[in-house]
Amino acid sequence: MNREKSSISVFQKYLSLWVIICMIVGVAIGKYLPGIPTFLNQFEYAKVSIPMAILIWLMIYPMMIKVDFQSIKNVGKNPKGLFVTWITNWFIKPFTMYGIASLFFFVIFKAFIMPELATEYLAGAVLLGAAPCTAMVFVWSSLTKGNPAYTVVQVATNDLIILLAFVPIVKFLLGVSNVSVPWDTLIISVVLFVVIPLIGGLATRYLVVKKKGKDYLENIFIHKFDNATSIGLLLTLIMIFSFQGNVILENPLHIVLIAVPLILQTFLIFAIAYIACRILKLPYNIAAPAGMIGASNFFELAVAVAIALFGTTSPAALATTVGVLTEVPVMLLLVKIANNTKGWFVNE
Numbered sequence: 001m002n003r004e005k006s007s008i009s010v011f012q013k014y015l016s017l018w019v020i021i022c023m024i025v026g027v028a029i030g031k032y033l034p035g036i037p038t039f040l041n042q043f044e045y046a047k048v049s050i051p052m053a054i055l056i057w058l059m060i061y062p063m064m065i066k067v068d069f070q071s072i073k074n075v076g077k078n079p080k081g082l083f084v085t086w087i088t089n090w091f092i093k094p095f096t097m098y099g100i101a102s103l104f105f106f107v108i109f110k111a112f113i114m115p116e117l118a119t120e121y122l123a124g125a126v127l128l129g130a131a132p133c134t135a136m137v138f139v140w141s142s143l144t145k146g147n148p149a150y151t152v153v154q155v156a157t158n159d160l161i162i163l164l165a166f167v168p169i170v171k172f173l174l175g176v177s178n179v180s181v182p183w184d185t186l187i188i189s190v191v192l193f194v195v196i197p198l199i200g201g202l203a204t205r206y207l208v209v210k211k212k213g214k215d216y217l218e219n220i221f222i223h224k225f226d227n228a229t230s231i232g233l234l235l236t237l238i239m240i241f242s243f244q245g246n247v248i249l250e251n252p253l254h255i256v257l258i259a260v261p262l263i264l265q266t267f268l269i270f271a272i273a274y275i276a277c278r279i280l281k282l283p284y285n286i287a288a289p290a291g292m293i294g295a296s297n298f299f300e301l302a303v304a305v306a307i308a309l310f311g312t313t314s315p316a317a318l319a320t321t322v323g324v325l326t327e328v329p330v331m332l333l334l335v336k337i338a339n340n341t342k343g344w345f346v347n348e
Contacts, residue, residue, distance in 0.1 A: 015328040022237035023248070023325075029238070030245025037242045041312065049307055052239060056193055056304045058232030062225035063300075064201025065217075066138065069156050081277060081286040085154050088273040088294040089132040090161060094169050097129025097265050098122070098176070104261040112257060117315050119177060121258055124319025126173045127306050128262065130166055132158055133296035136331070137289060140296060143335045144288035151289045158293065162194055162301075170305070189308040193301050233324075236303065240321050243312040258322040266330050270295035274338070277345070284345035288338045296331050299324045 029036055043050040105118035105125075113121065133140075141151040167190055171183065208217045241248070248255065270291045277287030302320040310316040 016325055018234060019237055019321075019325045022234055023241045026238040026241025026243075027245040027248055029242040031249065037239070037312070040239065041243070049312055052236060052304070052307050052312065053192060055232045055236040055239070056300055057197060059229050059236065059300050060193060060197040061200055062222065062229050064159075064197045065204050065222055065225070067156050067159060067198075067201065068152050068205070069202065080280050081150065081282050081290050082154065082157065084273050084276045084280070084282075084290050085158070085293055086161065088269060088276070088290075089158065090165050090169070092272060093132065093265075093269050093294055094126065094129045094173060096268060097125055097261075098173050100261045100265050100268070101125035101129075102177075104257070109257050109260075112253060117251075117254075120310065120315035121254075121319045122177050123174055123310065124302070124306050124316040124323075125258075125261065125265075126170060126177070127302040127316070127320055128297045128299065128323045129265065130169045130173070131162070131298035131301045131305075133293050133298055136296055136327070137293040140292035140331055140335055141289035143332075144292065144338045145285060146289035146292070147283075147285040150286050151293075154289060154293050159194070159198060162298070163190065163198075166190055166194075166301075185309055189305040192308075193304040233300070237321065237324065240303065240307075240312060240317055244318045244321070248318070254318075255322055255325070258319050259326050262323055262326050263330055266295045266326070266334070270334050270337075281346060284342050287345050291338065292331070292334065295334055296327060297323055299327060 040049070040051050101122050105113055105121050106115070109118075137155060138151060140146075141148065167183075167187055205217060208221050212221070273294045274287055274291035277290050282290075299320060302323060303317065306314065306317040306320045
């Protein structure tokens with residue numbers, strides 16, 4: 001219990017509560033101070049909101065500083081867990097998300113969601129499904145006593161794969177959904193929200209380690225950004241909900257309807273990776289983070305791309321934001337499930 005409290009901050013532990021508060025504040029701004037979102041909407045380039053881009057950089061850049069790409073040289077020592085992660089994240093997860101979301105939005109919830117709206121909700125779900133976690137997985141791994149070095153390798157390789165796989169997978173699945181997605185906007189989004197922060201994070205990491213050492217970087221320097229990251233996320237959510245105010249007020253039930261397939265997808269992906277690790281007889285401290293990295297989402301990227309592709313007021317952006325709302329409570333439940341099933345695995 002003590003380890004759990006020390007491994008996850010108050011902000012992370014109650015992230016869903018902060019999201020709800022941001023939703024209330026944002027909706028209130030949209031309804032009673034509509035001039036604010038109207039003013040902010042003026043600043044965009046190539047369909048990318050400049051204020052939103054700044055806030056998202058504020059979130060993603062500190063995460064990229066944490067990734068140690070030198071750890072990739074150790075990939076060959078025990079590749080089975082990495083194969084589970086890669087296959088689950090890139091060959092299974094985007095397509096199960098598409099299937100589950102389609103089933104609920106177009107069939108099960110057909111009476112509650114118009115087809116046009118369902119298409120955009122599906123687009124938001126696809127963006128979440130194609131963006132596996134790269135930051136919060138460090139927290140989930142810590143709470144399950146996962147192998148920290150192995151978790152870093154998983155995250156590092158995942159970041160590299162995102163650069164190559166995210167755009168074609170999203171383009172394909174949204175094309176199947178009859179959603180028109182310009183290649184240039186997708187590529188610009190990945191460059192803005194993955195490539196640039198990644199290069200910035202790598203450069204910062206290299207310079208700080210060279211000047212003051214790795215211990216200083218990991219124990220002091222990185223934590224200087226903790227508040228900035230939290231503030232960036234909260235302000236981003238307030239902005240999104242201020243643009244989404246009318247949609248939410250007119251369709252409050254839709255928040256719940258969107259959450260259902262997202263939650264089911266999270267449990268399914270965790271089960272696939274976790275059980276695969278058990279079948280392969282991998283140790284628990286590799287199986288737990290392997291399950292967590294697929295189950296959780298790089299929601300910062302998903303939100304950013306949804307805004308770039310469809311706009312801040314779009315139902316697609318709302319769907320990705322619901323992913324933020326559901327993420328923490330579901331992942332904490334999966335952490336509990338993992339910790340209670342350690343006996344299924346060999347110890348290492």
